Amino acid sequence: MLESILTQTQTSVSIESCLICIFVAFILGAIIATTHKLTTRTTPNFLLTLTILPVLVQVVIFMINGNLGTAFAVAGAFSLVRFRSMAGNSKEIVSIFWAMAIGLALGMGYVAYSILVTIIVALFVIVITKISLKVEDLSERRLKIIIPESLDYEEVFNDIFEKYTSKYEIRKVKTTNMGSMYELTYIVNMKKDVKDKAFMDEIRCRNGNMLVMLERQELSEVEL
Numbered sequence: 641m642l643e644s645i646l647t648q649t650q651t652s653v654s655i656e657s658c659l660i661c662i663f664v665a666f667i668l669g670a671i672i673a674t675t676h677k678l679t680t681r682t683t684p685n686f687l688l689t690l691t692i693l694p695v696l697v698q699v700v701i702f703m704i705n706g707n708l709g710t711a712f713a714v715a716g717a718f719s720l721v722r723f724r725s726m727a728g729n730s731k732e733i734v735s736i737f738w739a740m741a742i743g744l745a746l747g748m749g750y751v752a753y754s755i756l757v758t759i760i761v762a763l764f765v766i767v768i769t770k771i772s773l774k775v776e777d778l779s780e781r782r783l784k785i786i787i788p789e790s791l792d793y794e795e796v797f798n799d800i801f802e803k804y805t806s807k808y809e810i811r812k813v814k815t816t817n818m819g820s821m822y823e824l825t826y827i828v829n830m831k832k833d834v835k836d837k838a839f840m841d842e843i844r845c846r847n848g849n850m851l852v853m854l855e856r857q858e859l860s861e862v863e864l
Contacts, residue, residue, distance in 0.1 A: 701747020
């Protein structure tokens, strides 16, 4: 059931086999893109990449059909390609390798195997994402504040933090604007039933209406 639709002695690919694999690669690419869209924030361009990538990998593997060593060498070369101008986060990298693996399997004719793997991985990703969302601490935020160098950043916001947060910790301090300002990065746990706008307004009054940015931790995910 999971065997290849291509014979081991085959030196050329029939048009029927090629069309079947291209069609299946496109459908599975769409499933991968949909799964990625359901489990993380992304862009339409990246979803298009995930949809088309299995088709492109499968076509390249078809071109070198019959030489398994060369096929894996090409797959390794693909892994070195920068698919985006920006570094992707961990979820994007997993989706890229997932799409490449499906394209590689289809390029060798394993249609049923590719479908089975795609369905299993999609279910795993969705279930694990749902579980992680349930245990996620939604009160934890990342706060960035710009202040003039004349302010003492160590204590200037303490009373505001005590009013609106249950826990706060400064993570990073760096100078900006040629040393005339400080950029402060905090991890804060917001109290229940407090308004983010009121919290940010009080900080803006204290830092001279300079930049204040409050974001969820998942949006500042570590880039790989």
